[in-house]
Each structure stands twice: as structure tokens, then as C-alpha cells.
Amino acid sequence: MDPDSTDPRAAARPPHVPADLPRLLRHHVGGEDVDSLDGATFEVLDPVTGETYLHAAAGQAADVDRAVAAARHAFEDGPWPRMLPRERSRVLHRVADLVEQRDARLAELESFDSGLPITQALGQARRAAENFRFFADLVVAQRDDAYKVPGRQLNYVNRKPVGVAGLITPWNTPFMLESWKLGPALATGNTVVLKPAEFTPLSASLWAGIFAEAGVPTGVFNLVHGLGEEAGDALVRHPGVPLISFTGESRTGQVIFANAAPHLKGLSMELGGKSPAVVFADADLDAAIDATIFGVFSLNGERCTAGSRILVQREVYDEFVERYAAQARRVVVGPPHDPATEVGALVHPEHVAKVLRYIEIGRTEGRLVAGGGPPEGLAGSSYVAPTVFADVAPDARIFQEEIFGPVVAITPFDTDAEALALANGVRYGLAAYLWTTDLRRAHTFAQSVEAGMVWLNSNNVRDLRTPFGGVKASGLGHEGGYRSIDFYTHQQAVHVTLGDVHQPTFGKEGRPS
Template sequence: MQDQDVQPFLIGAEWTRGEGTPFESRNPATGALNGLIGAASAADVDRAVATARAAQAEPAWRDMLPHKRAAILRRLADLIEADAEWLARRQMQENGKRLQECRDQALAGANAYRYFAGICEVMPSEVAPARGNHLSLVVYEPFGVVAAITPWNSPLTLESQKVAAALAAGNAVVLKPSEFTPGPALRVAALALQAGLPPGILNVVTGLGLETGGALVAHPDVRLISFTGGTATGKAIARAAAQRMAAVALELGGKSPHIVFADADLDKALDGVLHGVFSSTGQSCIAGTRLFVERGVYDAFVARLVARTRELKVGLPDDPATQVSPLSSFIHRDKVESMVAMAAEDGGRILAGGTRPADPALAGGAFFLPTIVAGLANDARLCQQEVFGPVLCVLPFDDEADLLRQANGTAFGLAAGIWTASMPRAWRVARALEAGTIWINTYKELSVSVPFGGFKESGSGREKGFYGIRTYQEPKTVMWGLA
């Protein structure tokens, strides 16, 4: 194997294949090899963190005036937008997401840089009310080196949201993308240098989670770890960070309740439920995977839902007619299949899907049919564990008390959806639900301008929104005596 056969990663201004064993990237829609990716060893990670620390200590970035830092972020946004088609197709080839959704996410990633560039220019420091003969100032300082660790389901948006905010706050970043989707991060890192970002302020290390990610989490010079991914991994990161009192921002798993009251516009609710769980092939932390329907309309609504689900077009991600594309990998497809089998063992009835598609044209990919499971109690394993695939549990409820007991009866608390014509009911239920984002008469509407994060085991801290930049800064009080 020649060096030129391996995609290198970026440390400072140097592209290197690293000391680790290169790994494969495969297209989950076809099984074809995308290429070999260089793997960062612990020594490579140490060099990346040292490079980031040295670059962040230099005034070229740390002391750069906010409007000049914002100008670089805006140039990077323009370059991402100009390169959006390449980025979209690369993400599609690596995680199987529908091409149109990848295109939308590429543009959303560019807009995240624009958003945080704008905040960078207007984010104020504070003068606190004095309690004596002094001036009380609150200023905000960057942490220094931030480790950003991202998942495979939506790298174009998730990486942009983390990196843009961390850079706008004045930090240097070492980004570790998922081993399944390294391509977008590497391309954006090259564009960042082209935009004028000082070398070493954004570094990308590729590799497997335990080796590369583990070394990054354990590194003593990483002051903040920003992680999006599974709850079990998030807990392990939190434990490792606690050993050296490093800060963490964790956006973890979900088992979001999607609620339909009898007085709702049931046609719109049906569209919302389908979109909420089966878009992105269910590979979304906010997917509405537990559907609660008021008992009076439960049978009729679920029957319509099953019929619509069976009509969904499962196909290749670059086919414009496709509504459900493959899962991100064959390993993940196997996990989803095993969890559906587990549900059947627990007494669940498969109302739709539950198998791979029969179409021979899809036999080479990691496809799984959109699936609906009924007959389980809310405490069943499938209703409590995150599947991260196109699998929906349907459950009836009798009244608000019954609903809230079930909806909040999970370790997760990331998102929830409510469909009702009653404004008072919508407000009561929204306030009572234990989740970081609540949608009313809509679902999965996303914006970089509002905070995002979870309650309970769905994470800690918030990203996005005006104060999302504060996640990547530490407040400092300066008391100036006037006596």
C-alpha cells in the first residue's frame, strides 16, 4: 500500500497519514470501497493537541479583533457553499443519507459559520452592579484547546455547529470525525486554511474511537470536550474528563415521545409522525420513535400510519424518488435488525417492515424497511433503548396524566412533539415534558439560532443559539477598585 493510496489528515498545515493502521471507508448503499483513511495514533493526537495549543497561544488568533475573526469565518462559509455539491455527495457516499438532505446540510453548515461570525462581532462583555467602591467586569475567555468529537449521521451540520462556535469563541480545535464519515471534515479543514484560518487553529485527526478518540479525551491539554453521540460513550467521556476536571458539552441519545391528541389535525399529524421518525432513515437523535396516540383515535390513526409507511419508497440515496435510504453501515443494520427481533421476543407485533427489502437492486446495501411495532408496554426494551434506525413503537394513552407518566418514563430527555388544537393543553404538556426541545403541531424543525441539548441522560450543556458560543468560553470576573 502506497502513501498516496491513503487519505491523510491535518495537523497544523501538514497533511499526514499518521502512525496508525489505515482503515476503510465504504459506501453503505452499495458496499463499494470509498477509500483508505489515515489513522492517528496516540502520538499523532499528542502532536495535534500541542500544535493547537501553540497556535491558540499566539496573538494571531487569540487576540484577533472580533470583526476580523468573523471575516475569516464568513470566507469559510462562502467556500463551503461553493463546494456544497462535493461535500453533499461525499457525505452521501459515506453514510448513505439522501442526496437532497446532504445538500441541505451542506448549506446549513455554511450558515452555521455565518451565524457564529455574526455573534462573534456582537457578543458583549458585562458590567455587573457594584456592591462597593469598585467596577465589576465580566469578560469571557476561550478555554484554549477544544476537542470536538462528532457522529456519522449528520457530520456536515454537527461539525460546523461545534467548530464554528468554538473558533468564534477564540479557541483552537482538534476535530475527530466518525471513522464512518471522515471526508467532510477533511475537506472543510482544507477550506479553512484557504479562508485564512491560522494553521493549527483547526486540526482534524481521523481514526477509530478507542484509539484516536480515547487519546484525545485523555489528553491533559484538552480543556473542553464537545461530544455528540451515544449515551454510553458520553458517560465514558464524562468519567475520563472528571479525572482531570476538564469541561464537557454532551449531546447524547434520545427516545423522543411524539404525541397525537384526538383533537389534532390528524392529516398533518400523520405527515409529521412519518417525517419525525423515518426521515434520515431514523438515524437522528431527535427522531420521534415512541408514538403516543389518544385511545379514541388510536386504531384509525395507526391503521393510516401503517398504510403510509408501507408506501414509502426505499431506494438509493441519489434517486430523487427515494424517501428512505440505507442505514449508515452494515454493522449498524445488523444492530437494528437484532433490536426488532428483540421486540418480537418481548411480544411486539410487527405492523409494517421488520425486514430487509426484497428488491434485488438493493441487496448490496445496508437497507432496512421502515418498521412499526405495536403491543409493547412503555417499559419494554424497544421502548426504552435507542435504536437509531427506522423503527417506531406505537402506544395508546387515556388522559394527560397517563401520557406524561409514559412520555417521561425513560432515561432520555432530548425532544418531544405534540399535536393538538388546544393551546392551553399544548402549553401544559410542553411545560410538563422532560425534554430540551418541544415541537407543537410540527416536528423536527431545526435552527442554529436556538439552544439545543437534552435533559437527563440525553446530555449536558447547550449548543447553538446566541449563548451557544458561551459553551466554549469561561467567564472571568475583574474587580477594579476605585477607592
């Protein structure tokens, strides 16, 4: 392990613990913080030390019932669905203001709870505010279809909020991804029940205070902590929740799909990924290396859109591998709260063990050129050095399976057709990245690659106006921009006759006797 990639002072530092941490996280139902009805709790671990730092209420079906009832009451009897879009927009802009005002505290808690580097956690907190601003503006500017048949009929679309939205979020960038769902669900007039990931419940509990201060009516936002197979499953199966938005593993998505089917729920699921980054010989290698380093090692590699398979044309393959490995060894691994840290602590001991198992598998499937396990000189057991395997065959497990950590597989190719076959040769289809100066090749490849999103000579920069989602095992449906508005609303077609009624007439004369 290159000593430049770790902070030599880190081993001597005591772990950072934010001030005023709660000891118990409770559910938030109908405007009140409440314990689980059976009093059950579960442990939440500090990623750096692996030690329990708080307990959270462990929601069960009865707790979900209570939250759904509160959300349903707020939807049927409260003002939120009946407010004008401009009125809801003002409230959501106040939410964004509060998030921005508290971004440093949000980032500190998020970094501590998830292991994300503090600078990246701060960026995610600011993105959360922008998500609310975007949907607050969109719901006001939104226009719907209207068609006139001259002199005969006017046809238009009337949108209605669906009701209680069930939101199930992951642990990798929890606060930001919660905002990604909360923003459009609330902007369109729905009420919500949020079930955050059990590994990282801390920042989710801040939403209740933010919403109350911003003026969101009581009962519009409800929160149930708990395990996915308990609280999450109860939310998916609940007959009073007509739609579920889920971000997480593909296997969990399959379970949700099956359990939601009897109720014919609306589903939006952004699932796993094993995204290719394709580097052609004519690419700007400096830009491609910087982007692919960031694309897999930012957010500790715990990102669904990570370009974790790098496909490099053979003419530049050796140079790329050498330069990429050298730069990966220089990535700064350190305590999450240190502003110099680029890769922090992985979220949970279970996840660390999974990533390390894949690294051991990778030793038999590729040539290890950087990393390979925990870095030297860091206290704690949750750090994994940026790990790079070269010469990885397309049937290797580290090529085919989502690792969700700071591990990348590099594979050579010769032709455009081979690159496309390699890119499409996995069960996932979330994102793809392409590096070339040939404009025709770039667009041709983009049309053929099996991915919900493609970035050409670009890193993963999100434009909320565009759809976000994947194909194959990477998801079902899309959100972002008007796709989110579509998902969180019923679209009712209204037809109005103008002037005389134009229609056939049956039975006017009757049959002769």
C-alpha cells in the same frame, strides 16, 4: 413489503461512486496532511455495498499529541485568539461562502459516505454554511454583563477563549454536526482538534482546504482520524485539551465523563434519545402524521431527536395506526444518490445488523404493521424498510431502547396523566413532540415532560439562538446561541473601584503593648 416504497429500477443500477475519490485520508496537523506516526490505517466502507472504498489514517495517542501541540502553538503564538471578533467573523463568513459554493459536491460525498439521501445531504450542507454565518454574526453582536454601583464601582465580564477545543462528532450527519461545533469554537478564538466518526470520515477531510482558502491561520484547525476507543479516547484524556464537545451514544458519553474527570475538563455532551411524539385526539391528524413520519424516517432514522415513540390517544388510535402504516409503506427507499429517495442505505453493516436485531425483537413485542426488514427489489444489504410496530407496551425493549434506525413504536393512552407517564418513562430525555389544539394542555405538558427540547404542533425545526441538549441519559450541558459562547469561553469578572476606595481597614492602630 409495499412495492411502492422502493424504486424498482434500483436493482438494475450500478452503485453510484463520486468522481475523484481519494484512496487514503490522512490527518491534518499544523497545516499539513500527514500519515499516522506508526503508519496504521483503517478501512472505510461504502454503505450501499459494504465494500471498502478507501483507507484512513488510524490515529493513536502520539498522533493526538502532535495535533494538540500544533493547536496549542497556534493558540499561544498565533494571531487567531488575538484577532478582533469582526476580523474572525469575516473569515468565518468566507468559510460559509465556500461551503455554499461547494454544496453539491459536499452533498454528493456525504451521501456516498453515510448513505443519506442526496436531497437531505444537500440540506445538511447548506445548514453547515448557516451555522458558520450564525456564529460569525453572534460573536460580533455579542454583549456581556456590566454593572455599575453609582459612585463606587464598575463590574464587568471579560470573555477569553479557553484554548484547544477537542471536538468528537458522530456519523449520522457528520459535516453539518462538525460545523455546529467548529463554528462557535473558532468564532470565540479557540483552536481545535477534530476527531470525526470512523464510519464517515470523508467529508471531515474537506474542512482543511476550506479553512485554508478562507484565511484561517495555520494550526487553528487540526484533524485526527481514528477509532473512538483509540484516537477519541486519547483526545479526551489529553491534559492539553481543557474542553471536549461530544455528540454520540449515551454509553460512550459515560466513558468520556469518567476519563475526562481526572483532568476536570469542561464537557458538553449531546447523547442518545428515545423521544416521544404525543398525539391527542384533538390534533390535526394530517399534520401529525406527516410530521411523525418525517420525524422518524428522515435521515434514515439515524437521528438523535427522532420521535421514535408515538403515543396516540385511544379515541383516534386505530385511525392513526392505519393511516400511519399506509403512509410509511409509501416512503421511497432507494439508492442514496437518487433525488427521489426518502430513506437511503444505513451507514454500516454493523449498524444494519443492530437495527435488524431490534426488528426481530419487535416482532415479539408489538404488532408489525409496516416494513419489517430489507425491502424487496434493492441491490445491497444496507437497506431497511420503514418499520412500524403498533400496540407496543411501555416495558418493551423497542419502546425503551434507542434503535437509531427507521423503526417506530406506537402505543395508545387514555388520559393526559398517562401520556405524561409514558413520555417520561424511559432513561432518555432529549426531545418531545406534542400535537393538540388545546393551548393550555400543550404548555402544561411541555412544563412537565422530561426533555431538553419540546416542539408543540411543530416538527424538529432548529433555532440556533435556543439551547440544544437533553436531560437524564440524553446529555450534559447545552450548546446553541449564547450557551455555545459560554461553553467555549472563560468568563472573567473584572471589578474596578471608582473614586475613593471603600473597604474596611484592619490593623490600622495595632494592639497596645
